[in-house]
Amino acid sequence: MPRYRMFYSKKGPARFNSHLDMVRTLERSMRRAGLPIAYSEGFNPHPRFSFAAPLPVGVEGLAEPFDVEMLEPVENNVIEEKLNAVLPDGIRVHGVATVPDNEPSLMSVLDRAKYIVHIDEEDLPFELPDSAVEDFLSLEHVEVLRKDKLRDIRPGILKIQKVQGDSGLTLNLELKAGSVINIRPEDALDALFKNAGIETDKEDFQITRTALST
Amino acid sequence: MSMDKKIEKALRRVQKPGRYAGGEWNAVRKDWVSTDLKMAFAFPDVYEVGMSHLGLQILYGLVNRRDDALMERVFAPWPDMEEQLRKMGLPLFSLESRRPLRDFDIVGFTLQYELSFTNILNMLDLGEIPLRSADRLAEEYPLVVAGGPCAFNPEPIAAFIDAFVIGEGEEAINDLLDTYHQWRMQGENKKQLLLRLAEIDGIYVPSLYEVQYNEKGEVKSITAKAGGVPAVVKKRAVDNLNAVFYPTRQIVPAIEAVHDRAMLEVQRGCTRGCRFCQAGVIYRPVREKDPETLLQQARETLACTGWGEISLTSLSTSDYSQVRPLIEELTKRHSADRINVSLPSLRVDAFSVDLAKEVQKVRRSSLTFAPEAGTQRLRDVINKGVTENDLMEAVTSAFRGGWQAIKLYFMIGLPTETGEDLEGIAKLARRVLERGREIVKSKGRLKVTVSVSSFVPKSHTVFQWEPQDSMEELRRKQEFLRRELRGRGLFFNWHDPEGSFLEAVLSRGDRRLCDAIEAAWRKGCRFDGWSEFFNLDRWLAAFDEVGIDPEKYAYRRYDYNDTLPWDHIGAGVNKKFLARDHRRAMAGEKTPDCRGGKCPGCGLCPSLEIKPRLAGGETIAPVQDVLQ
Numbered sequence: 028m029p030r031y032r033m034f035y036s037k038k039g040p041a042r043f044n045s046h047l048d049m050v051r052t053l054e055r056s057m058r059r060a061g062l063p064i065a066y067s068e069g070f071n072p073h074p075r076f077s078f079a080a081p082l083p084v085g086v087e088g089l090a091e092p093f094d095v096e097m098l099e100p101v102e103n104n105v106i107e108e109k110l111n112a113v114l115p116d117g118i119r120v121h122g123v124a125t126v127p128d129n130e131p132s133l134m135s136v137l138d139r140a141k142y143i144v145h146i147d148e149e150d151l152p153f154e155l156p157d158s159a160v161e162d163f164l165s166l167e168h169v170e171v172l173r174k175d176k177l178r179d180i181r182p183g184i185l186k187i188q189k190v191q192g193d194s195g196l197t198l199n200l201e202l203k204a205g206s207v208i209n210i211r212p213e214d215a216l217d218a219l220f221k222n223a224g225i226e227t228d229k230e231d232f233q234i235t236r237t238a239l240s241t
Numbered sequence: 242m243s244m245d246k247k248i249e250k251a252l253r254r255v256q257k258p259g260r261y262a263g264g265e266w267n268a269v270r271k272d273w274v275s276t277d278l279k280m281a282f283a284f285p286d287v288y289e290v291g292m293s294h295l296g297l298q299i300l301y302g303l304v305n306r307r308d309d310a311l312m313e314r315v316f317a318p319w320p321d322m323e324e325q326l327r328k329m330g331l332p333l334f335s336l337e338s339r340r341p342l343r344d345f346d347i348v349g350f351t352l353q354y355e356l357s358f359t360n361i362l363n364m365l366d367l368g369e370i371p372l373r374s375a376d377r378l379a380e381e382y383p384l385v386v387a388g389g390p391c392a393f394n395p396e397p398i399a400a401f402i403d404a405f406v407i408g409e410g411e412e413a414i415n416d417l418l419d420t421y422h423q424w425r426m427q428g429e430n431k432k433q434l435l436l437r438l439a440e441i442d443g444i445y446v447p448s449l450y451e452v453q454y455n456e457k458g459e460v461k462s463i464t465a466k467a468g469g470v471p472a473v474v475k476k477r478a479v480d481n482l483n484a485v486f487y488p489t490r491q492i493v494p495a496i497e498a499v500h501d502r503a504m505l506e507v508q509r510g511c512t513r514g515c516r517f518c519q520a521g522v523i524y525r526p527v528r529e530k531d532p533e534t535l536l537q538q539a540r541e542t543l544a545c546t547g548w549g550e551i552s553l554t555s556l557s558t559s560d561y562s563q564v565r566p567l568i569e570e571l572t573k574r575h576s577a578d579r580i581n582v583s584l585p586s587l588r589v590d591a592f593s594v595d596l597a598k599e600v601q602k603v604r605r606s607s608l609t610f611a612p613e614a615g616t617q618r619l620r621d622v623i624n625k626g627v628t629e630n631d632l633m634e635a636v637t638s639a640f641r642g643g644w645q646a647i648k649l650y651f652m653i654g655l656p657t658e659t660g661e662d663l664e665g666i667a668k669l670a671r672r673v674l675e676r677g678r679e680i681v682k683s684k685g686r687l688k689v690t691v692s693v694s695s696f697v698p699k700s701h702t703v704f705q706w707e708p709q710d711s712m713e714e715l716r717r718k719q720e721f722l723r724r725e726l727r728g729r730g731l732f733f734n735w736h737d738p739e740g741s742f743l744e745a746v747l748s749r750g751d752r753r754l755c756d757a758i759e760a761a762w763r764k765g766c767r768f769d770g771w772s773e774f775f776n777l778d779r780w781l782a783a784f785d786e787v788g789i790d791p792e793k794y795a796y797r798r799y800d801y802n803d804t805l806p807w808d809h810i811g812a813g814v815n816k817k818f819l820a821r822d823h824r825r826a827m828a829g830e831k832t833p834d835c836r837g838g839k840c841p842g843c844g845l846c847p848s849l850e851i852k853p854r855l856a857g858g859e860t861i862a863p864v865q866d867v868l869q
Binding site for chain 2: 058084116
């Protein structure tokens with residue numbers, strides 16, 4: 028069966044939907060678009076979708092990949108046009124490609140993610156000094172509490188970089204993602220601020236995942 | 242900080258922000274400034290519940306297709322969201338334009354169950370609208386209206402609502418908006434608006450009525466205070482459902498709703514005449530839609546929403562005269578698109594199980610039947626036209642068809658109930674289980690669940706005069722059943738009698754209860770229909786504070802001659818008929834369903850100038866003046 032890889036963005040109100048909500052939304056959208064999606068066999072058939080690392084509730088995504096199988100070939104640009112005509116607010120498809128049969132699954136190849144995180148000026152009691160990022164990245168271990176367990180997330184932090192912006196603070200992050208190691212950007216930033224002695228609230232981080240890569 | 246920023250901050254801090262985010266497929270966002278009439282549909286429960294409600298989809302579609310009006314949605318905020326709203330000083334806002342509730346011209350609440358009343362007050366308060374109608378006389382405040390089943394006894398919330406719409410909304414909502422528009426063009430004051438509204442058929446303006454009480458503190462009379470205000474407000478009912486607007490562009494919820502599927506209303510009304518059932522009275526007469534209309538609406542709804550499941554909704558779908566051909570045709574037309582057809586409620590008989598077999602290719606879930614009472618005697622008293630034989634045939638067919646789990650719904654505390662009736666529930670359950678053992682191969686999976694709720698007397702029903710059992714009595718009965726229903730394969734569920742007690746108080750209450758409801762809300766009562774939030778002690782303290790004895794409401798037995806607090810609301814069924822049927826109930830006599838062609842003389846059709854309508858074109862000639 029022909030397989031297609033698309034990249035979608037999830038912004039605005041749609042970013043508050045969970046991954047499962049998103050799967051349902053994509054299925055219904057494809058039905059509205061009249062696309063011949065393929066379903067699994069068995070008692071409880073579900074569409075043959077495959078995703079990479081799920082996007083957490085509240086996080087924007089700019090280029091989230093997913094694969095879908097269809098019963099018959101459809102031209103890539105037709106898929107994109109039909110889908111974009113019926114996707115709800117905040118969700119758009121940007122680019123559709125045909126995937127060869129032997130291509131490995133998204134989950135097995137994508138293991139890093141890039142993020143942009145913005146924090147409003149009023150949510151930052153102090154400005155983050157330029158040296159704070161360097162200090163943080165020079166740490167050998169960064170211990171974070173997750174589900175009552177201490178975990179060293181330092182090996183999963185690949186890059187943190189301050190970006191010049193208008194107001195507030197904007198940072199670029201590159202972190203390990205996927206089924207082996209998955210680092211939450213809010214955990215990495217929370218640790219960065221703690222190390223710098225700045226008190227912030229994780230809930231104020233406005234997070235956008237810009238890309239998933241190998 | 243801008244309101245938008247604050248909302249974003251709040252949404253990042255709640256468990257399910259999708260409840261308040263909007264932007265769903267088929268949601269309508271019109272230009273706020275250039276649209277004349279702005280109405281909010283306020284559902285006093287959480288998003289997932291409200292989005293499962295067909296009435297919302299109907300009214301939303303109706304208002305938004307008008308050029309001069311818009312309708313936006315607002316749901317009761319979950320406690321975590323309420324905390325954020327209050328902490329940040331944010332008003333409750335609509336999903337579409339994120340406007341505070343106070344900015345709308347009209348706020349319309351739907352009244353689906355009594356235990357949502359405190360949520361109405363909470364939403365008004367969070368929406369920065371004064372709670373009481375009397376404090377909203379300034380024109381800057383929205384008109385607050387309400388409709389739905391609980392509007393048939395509107396008195397317990399009469400002080401909070403400016404106008405109630407009694408009965409079906411399809412036509413009344415346009416009358417309401419047109420009248421509002423004319424009033425505004427005339428530049429009149431709020432009182433004049435209320436007078437204008439009271440002249441519309443089916444609209445009840447409580448402030449225009451005076452209630453008098455006798456020396457015993459019971460309601461003596463309810464009278465209109467002004468000319469042009471009807472003594473009895475008769476419900477609205479649509480004559481031909483084929484010709485009325487039906488929403489095929491249903492909003493598709495972004496987060497999973499309780500009922501997350503396309504809805505196809507096949508008929509309205511149920512004339513079986515179960516004597517405890519309020520819906521059976523207030524949605525009369527029965528009006529079936531034609532199969533051609535339904536097939537067309539099904540096709541459009543599925544195409545416009547992308548849902549993979551369509552539910553044939555009504556009070557009793559297996560009663561729809563064309564149900565089998567409809568299901569066959571729907572399956573034929575849509576099976577290639579992997580559409581599942583679902584049936585919400587099953588009548589207790591083999592025919593209904595056959596329908597379930599037809600639509601449910603995989604026997605995933607259990608089948609549910611509602612015999613309601615444990616003995617034939619009591620089933621006759623409540624006019625539930627079901628025999629033990631019907632039930633056994635139904636479950637036999639279900640077990641043979643591959644189902645391994647059966648759910649049985651019963652009510653306890655019904656009028657005239659005895660120990661024998663309770664034993665009857667346990668006996669029936671055991672018989673069903675035995676039948677299952679004879680048929681089902683994998684005995685380990687065999688499951689018979691008995692679910693028991695407590696009888697709540699409701700306005701406009703044959704049992705409206707009856708008292709509710711005391712909480713102690715109900716608990717004792719539940720305990721008895723719990724002991725009787727032990728054993729492998731048997732399961733027992735029950736509802737808290739505390740919640741049913743409050744429901745009984747509110748469902749037959751008068752307007753003196755308004756103070757108690759407000760006091761309960763001030764003490765923190767919210768989401769009373771949710772067992773994790775319901776707190777009877779808080780309610781009892783509230784009743785105590787305002788000097789009301791709630792037991793007098795729940796446990797009162799009314800006389801046929803007593804003025805009932807809802808006597809000025811006309812559901813169409815003659816009170817004399819209800820009294821006569823009540824006597825028949827006490828004598829264990831059944832009353833036939835008018836679907837069979839024989840009119841029992843409930844008085845509705847002559848009173849509302851309407852007739853039952855079956856899909857084959859048949860109707861039933863009503864008996865005229867049977868009670869004169």
